[in-house]
Amino acid sequence: MQLPRFTLAAAMAALMLVAQPEPAAAGSGAALVVGAGVSGLKAALDLATKGFTVTVLEARDGVGGRIQTESTPFGPLELGAQWIHGTDNPIWTLAGSRSWKLLPSNSESGAELEATATGAKAVTDAEAAAWDTQFAKLETYIANLQANAENSETLQSGVDKFVSTRGIAGRKKIGLDARIESNWVQEYAASPSKLSLNWFDNEPEITGEDSILAAGYTATLIHYLESALKAKGGKIVLNAPVTNIAYGTSAGVTITAGGAKYTGKFAVITLPVGVLQSGSVTFQPALPSAKAAAIKYLGMGVLNKVILGFPDSAKWATGNWIERIPLLTDAGRWREFFSLRGITGKPVIVAFTAGEAAKYPAGTTDDELVSGAVSALRGMFGAANIPDPTYSYVTRWHEDPYSLGSYSVVAPGAKGTERTALAATLNRLLYFAGEATSKTWPSTVPGAWQSGIDAATKAARDWA
Ligand SMILES: Cc1cc2nc3c(=O)[nH]c(=O)nc-3n(C[C@H](O)[C@H](O)[C@H](O)COP(=O)(O)OP(=O)(O)OC[C@H]3O[C@@H](n4cnc5c(N)ncnc54)[C@H](O)[C@@H]3O)c2cc1C
CATH class of the missing domain: 3.90.660.10 (Polyamine Oxidase; Chain A, domain 2)
Incomplete structure (x- = not known):
């Protein structure tokens, strides 16, 4: 049977490619990025700037992720x-x-009030100051425990020891709970029973x-990233929920999203920890044990x-x-x-x-x-x-199925190495970014931004 001319030409071209593989010019390859939050957009922009052909796959109908x-x-x-x-x-x-x-x-700046059955009363300055002092003592107590605690222990277990050894009750207990709420629960978005005693606060202090x-985060940061990426020829595919990531295929990486398949030499994965934990995205082969453990012990x-x-x-x-x-x-x-x-x-x-x-x-x-x-x-x-x-x-x-929580925390059982393990590259094919991979600014926009830079830098170096 005679092949149509265009099919024959395509087949010959494919054969020639197999026979004489051309080394790719620096930055000339196709890169996939999963997620159009800050980390994904920044990684995509940096890769596009270095000459890669970039496609971002985003599940939502818009960009920004946890910035809205x-x-x-x-x-x-x-x-x-x-x-x-x-x-x-x-x-x-x-x-x-x-x-x-x-x-x-x-x-x-602000006020502190205590709810009563009929309204509320202000907490006096003297009592507020005493509660601050008591919380500072708890912080020191927890820091001392961290030197010898088991990794399985929760922050709550440390708080319980402090309360029982100091006999804290009544007004003092009310004050302690108030300070734990404002300094830890609201800050880490997690109750002490869900935080690792040893590692929950393992990050540099913000100054x-x-x-x-x-003008809001979207009109500034997200708009800047999206328009700069598009100006460099980067493509963003919306309404494309990724369900499978196959790495080590003949194409490099093949990603199934919204029913379509996308191939790239490599991919940058910025899925939030909640999504990674849910199993809604499968990896082929399965993620190695160090990566799986990192995902398990970083909570959301x-x-x-x-x-x-x-x-x-x-x-x-x-x-x-x-x-x-x-x-x-x-x-x-x-x-x-x-x-x-x-x-x-x-x-x-x-x-x-x-x-x-x-x-x-x-x-x-x-x-x-x-x-x-x-x-x-x-x-x-x-x-x-x-x-x-x-x-x-x-x-x-x-x-929210595309975040399943607000931001990452370090959960009981963690060894303190989880953020580094989550950030580690797999086989020069999968690069990981996202706020949870940041050791310097975890759980935040700067952490997400920097992780995008880091992932793009590693990929560009590997594929130069
Ligand atoms: C209520 C709240 C308050 C916060 N306050 C602050 C604050 O004041 N300051 C601060 O610095 N940080 C704050 N943060 C944290 C900050 O928003 C995040 O750290 C940061 O935006 C995360 O960026 P990212 O790129 O790592 O993840 P994301 O922005 O979550 O990006 C990941 C992207 O992946 C997409 N995705 C998920 N699943 C799939 C899938 N299957 N297929 C394809 N795409 C998928 C998501 O839709 C998302 O767009 C807050 C977060 C919340 C929720």
């Missing part, structure tokens, strides 16, 4: 990342170099004041927001933060409120719920959560001062 800014009558409001924490990081530097307006967000991007914290926009007539405490000691009936919610009024001038309050309390039981409705947050505010500031909100948004990051 809503445009609202109250200005841009963040559903995910809110702050640039400190000044010693590449996002703060980038904001300066691109002249993105930053609004200072003093983390110390410098927090700030907020006036949960931080959820109830964002409320009020009429201008609403009144609450000045300052950025309102700490609230809740009632037992609050189910661990309504402990921490962030007011944007002193920062953006808009009457907006964000109620944060973290850890186990943020994994709302099935059937919990948005209305229930909004009215719970509003009732807590009315209890503190009076019903006359807190009218019905005219805007609300409830996040449920724990149920």
Whole structure:
């Protein structure tokens, strides 16, 4: 049978390629990137800049991942990342170099109130200072335990020892719980029972004041990355949930996403830890044991927001933060409120719920959560001062199939090497990035950004 001319020509070309493989020119290969969050977009941009042909596969119908800014009558409001924490990081530097307006967000400014059956009362300065001192002692106690604790121990076990050896009860216990909530549960988005005693805080301290991007993270960082990538010829495929990653195939890497197959010489994987743990993406061959253990012992914290926009007539405490000691009936919610009024001038309050309390039981409705947050505010500031909100948004990051949580934590059982093991390259075919791979700025936007740079640098070096 005679082959049609074009088929014959294609077959001959393929044979010639097999017979005489041309070494690829530096950066000329096809690179795949899984995930269009900060880490994926930054890795893709750097690879495209180095001359690779880049395709980003993203499950959602838009880019940004855990950065999602809503445009609202109250200005841009963040559903995910809110702050640039400190000044010693590449996002703060980038904001300066691109002249993105930053609004200072003093983390110390605010009020502390204690809910009562009929309303709330202010925590006195003397009691607040005593609770701060007591928490500082707990921190020292935990640091000392870390020298000898088993890796299986939880932060909660350390707290329990402190409480029992010091006989902490009554008002002191209320104060200790309040400080644990604001310093650890809200910070790491996880309850102490879900954190590794030895490794939960194994990262450098952040220095410098927090700030907020006036135009929001999406209009600045994400827009910059997306447009720069497209200008370099990078392609982003949306609505393409990856289900299988086969590495070591004849093509290099073959990825199944949204029913289609994509091939590349190598791939950068930026899947969040929650997604990696869920098994919704399979790897062929299965990930080696060191990588699987890293995924197992990095947990996913949960931080959820109830964002409320009020009429201008609403009144609450000045300052950025309102700490609230809740009632037992609050189910661990309504402990921490962030007011944007002193920062953006808009009457907006964000109620944060973290850890186990943020994994709302099935059937919990948005209305229930909004009215719970509003009732807590009315209890503190009076019903006359807190009218019905005219805007609300409830996040449920724990149920989002493409993050399954808010950001990574180090879970009990970890050895402290998990972030490095997660970042390790597999066979010069799979490069891993994402906030969970960062040892310097884990769980944050700068960590995600830097991990994208690192993965692209390693891949470009291997494939030069
Ligand atoms: C409520 C909240 C508050 C936060 N606050 C701050 C803060 O104030 N400051 C700060 O620095 N950080 C904060 N963070 C953390 C910060 O948002 C993240 O660390 C960072 O955005 C993570 O970027 P990433 O690229 O690693 O992951 P992601 O942004 O999650 O990117 C991964 C991408 O992969 C995609 N994906 C998932 N599964 C698949 C699949 N199967 N196929 C294809 N694509 C898939 C996702 O949709 C996503 O786009 C917060 C996060 C949350 C949720």
